[in-house]
Amino acid sequence: MEGLSRRYGEVVALDGLDLTVHAGELVTLLGPSGCGKTTTLRLLAGLEDADAGQITVGETDVTRLPASKRDMGMVFQAYSLFPHMTARQNVAFGLRLRRIGSAQRDKKALEMLELVGLAEQAGRYPHQLSGGQQQRVALARALAIEPQVLLLDEPLSALDAKVRGQLRDQIRRIQLDVGITTLFVTHDQEEALAISDRVGVMQGGRIEQLAPPTEVYSRPATSFVAEFVGLTNRLAGTVSGSTVTVRGRDLPLVDISTAPGPAIALVRPEAVTLASDSSGDSGPLTGTVIASTFLGATSRVTVDLGDTTIMAQLSTADAVELPAGSRVSLTIRPDPVLVSADAAPAAEAEA
Amino acid sequence: MAAVTSVGEAPLAAPVRRPRGMQAGRRRRLNAFRYVVFVFFTLFFLLPLLAMLRFSLEGSTLGTWSASAWTQIWSYQGPPPLMSSVEITLELAVLTSVVTLVLLVPTMIWIRLRVRWISQPFEFLCLLPLTIPAISLVVGLAPVYNKIRHYELSALMLFFAYVILALPYAYRALAAGLNAIDVKTLSEAARSLGASWFTVMVRVIAPNMRQAILNALLLSASLALGEFTIAYTLLYTNLQVELYSIDRNTPNASVIFSTSLAALVFVFLLLLIVSYAGRRRRRGMR
Numbered sequence: 001m002e003g004l005s006r007r008y009g010e011v012v013a014l015d016g017l018d019l020t021v022h023a024g025e026l027v028t029l030l031g032p033s034g035c036g037k038t039t040t041l042r043l044l045a046g047l048e049d050a051d052a053g054q055i056t057v058g059e060t061d062v063t064r065l066p067a068s069k070r071d072m073g074m075v076f077q078a079y080s081l082f083p084h085m086t087a088r089q090n091v092a093f094g095l096r097l098r099r100i101g102s103a104q105r106d107k108k109a110l111e112m113l114e115l116v117g118l119a120e121q122a123g124r125y126p127h128q129l130s131g132g133q134q135q136r137v138a139l140a141r142a143l144a145i146e147p148q149v150l151l152l153d154e155p156l157s158a159l160d161a162k163v164r165g166q167l168r169d170q171i172r173r174i175q176l177d178v179g180i181t182t183l184f185v186t187h188d189q190e191e192a193l194a195i196s197d198r199v200g201v202m203q204g205g206r207i208e209q210l211a212p213p214t215e216v217y218s219r220p221a222t223s224f225v226a227e228f229v230g231l232t233n234r235l236a237g238t239v240s241g242s243t244v245t246v247r248g249r250d251l252p253l254v255d256i257s258t259a260p261g262p263a264i265a266l267v268r269p270e271a272v273t274l275a276s277d278s279s280g281d282s283g284p285l286t287g288t289v290i291a292s293t294f295l296g297a298t299s300r301v302t303v304d305l306g307d308t309t310i311m312a313q314l315s316t317a318d319a320v321e322l323p324a325g326s327r328v329s330l331t332i333r334p335d336p337v338l339v340s341a342d343a344a345p346a347a348e349a350e351a
Numbered sequence: 352m353a354a355v356t357s358v359g360e361a362p363l364a365a366p367v368r369r370p371r372g373m374q375a376g377r378r379r380r381l382n383a384f385r386y387v388v389f390v391f392f393t394l395f396f397l398l399p400l401l402a403m404l405r406f407s408l409e410g411s412t413l414g415t416w417s418a419s420a421w422t423q424i425w426s427y428q429g430p431p432p433l434m435s436s437v438e439i440t441l442e443l444a445v446l447t448s449v450v451t452l453v454l455l456v457p458t459m460i461w462i463r464l465r466v467r468w469i470s471q472p473f474e475f476l477c478l479l480p481l482t483i484p485a486i487s488l489v490v491g492l493a494p495v496y497n498k499i500r501h502y503e504l505s506a507l508m509l510f511f512a513y514v515i516l517a518l519p520y521a522y523r524a525l526a527a528g529l530n531a532i533d534v535k536t537l538s539e540a541a542r543s544l545g546a547s548w549f550t551v552m553v554r555v556i557a558p559n560m561r562q563a564i565l566n567a568l569l570l571s572a573s574l575a576l577g578e579f580t581i582a583y584t585l586l587y588t589n590l591q592v593e594l595y596s597i598d599r600n601t602p603n604a605s606v607i608f609s610t611s612l613a614a615l616v617f618v619f620l621l622l623l624i625v626s627y628a629g630r631r632r633r634r635g636m637r
Contacts, residue, residue, distance in 0.1 A: 046543075076539065079536075080536045094545055097545045
């Protein structure tokens with residue numbers, strides 16, 4: 001398979017979207033609800049019709065093909081196993097439709113269940129399986145027909161946090177094992193960053209940035225991407241040349257063609273370090289701790305700077321030294337930052 | 352989950368015992384109330400049935416006992432013979448329920464899957480026969496049946512009217528079944544695995560509304576078994592019409608009690624079988 005390219009135009013949900021997924025690659029579409037990511041997947045699967053545009057798999061144009069002829073495996077957000085069939089019958093369903101003999105069908109179904117680690121549950125009905133197990137059977141069912149493309153529509157969102165993490169890693173492992181081209185849709189940025197070869201951040205029916213996870217995180221293409229992926233502080237500053245001056249500190253710009261003048265700089269919490277400050281001076285980079293959120297190995301500390309607040313991410317060992325009410329001085333690491341287009345005076349930290 | 356747990360634990364965690372004692376008292380009173388209601392309704396439903404049984408065993412003089420009414424079910428020679436109207440009514444029940452299901456099940460699934468906008472008018476249409484008295488239906492049906500009689504005289508032709516009468520009940524039963532399953536996700540999953548729309552309906556949706564289909568079957572069958580007005584006014588003889596005419600023409604009327612009771616027991620058995628079939632299915636899945 002050469003690759004996938006598709007275009008839609010004039011669709012409200014999708015505004016002329018282009019995307020190419022290479023063979024064997026796992027691409028994640030990430031975005032807030034209503035950004036068109038699920039629509040993209042459903043168009044691709046043939047569950048909805050595109051108003052304009054073209055979908056090709058390899059060299060074949062599948063735009064006009066019905067869902068049943070597209071040869072794509074799909075795992076849904078809602079539990080989608082057929083309630084009247086056992087796990088094995090569910091997995092074998094697609095093979096049965098392809099008129100594969102029952103012996104071979106059963107063998108293949110068991111193989112797929114083994115792949116997702118559920119061979120022992122083959123005889124169980126969906127209501128006898130946990131949510132995570134159901135989604136694994138659904139994955140086995142989608143893979144059993146050896147589709148050209150695997151589509152995953154927020155398959156983990158109905159599961160609890162621990163199972164979600166395990167299944168996420170398992171999906172990635174299986175995807176790499178099988179080497180199947182996969183499109184994964186999620187609104188969970190952590191999920192997207194953890195398992196993808198490339199992440200496409202979507203907004204308003206368009207892909208804002210399509211890049212490997214590390215690049216999306218460290219060099220976001222737009223302010224939307226910067227704010228959606230990870231936490232970001234919005235700090236007022238002034239752009240001049242290739243730097244932006246924030247609270248007396250010069251930070252390099254990601255995009256050096258930014259127009260000079262006042263702007264909002266987007267600063268990652270982990271780029272901010274705090275130190276206890278007993279001098280009692282008040283400067284642009286001193287403030288008072290107002291809250292501290294324990295996240296495990298790290299903690300997020302919110303500091304009141306007088307005219308605004310800023311979030312810093314510290315190791316928990318350091319954060320313990322800075323209880324609420326203590327005076328601190330800030331250092332901003334000179335990582336390349338992005339400047340927000342909307343120069344609104346709001347300068348608060350946002351999730 | 353949290354809510355469920357906290358409700359369950361509340362009495363244990365309560366600092367004083369009083370609420371618990373109050374609850375136990377309340378539960379006892381509630382139980383007593385349940386028994387009273389149960390006994391009352393058992394008597395309410397059983398008494399007429401027992402009376403019916405007693406009447407069906409009435410001998411030629413008042414107060415004597417005889418089983419002749421029960422043996423007459425087979426030997427009563429009409430016109431027409433009682434067994435022939437029993438037969439025609441059973442056939443009508445089968446025909447009505449099968450035709451209703453064959454029409455309704457695919458249509459309802461199809462509407463749910465593909466043409467949802469039509470579901471409201473469709474529901475209205477299906478429930479409409481419920482609001483029209485049978486006697487007014489007859490006014491409209493009479494000319495139609497005059498035409499039908501040119502081709503076929505059998506009372507079986509009543510099934511056209513009965514399918515219309517059964518629509519609201521069958522619709523409700525099937526709609527409940529459809530609402531209980533995630534039709535959209537199941538069909539999309541099946542479609543993405545390569546299933547045609549026909550396969551989706553037959554292999555995926557229909558098996559999952561088995562209980563609802565059985566319920567619809569039972570409702571439309573029992574409607575056909577008990578219908579009187581339309582058959583009588585359109586001058587057909589089904590079981591109910593025959594029972595009525597026996598009542599008017601025979602001095603020994605106990606045969607109508609034995610036959611009615613037999614019909615009731617038959618419907619009751621049908622109900623038992625249907626609910627048993629549904630339960631066994633569910634247990635099998637566990």
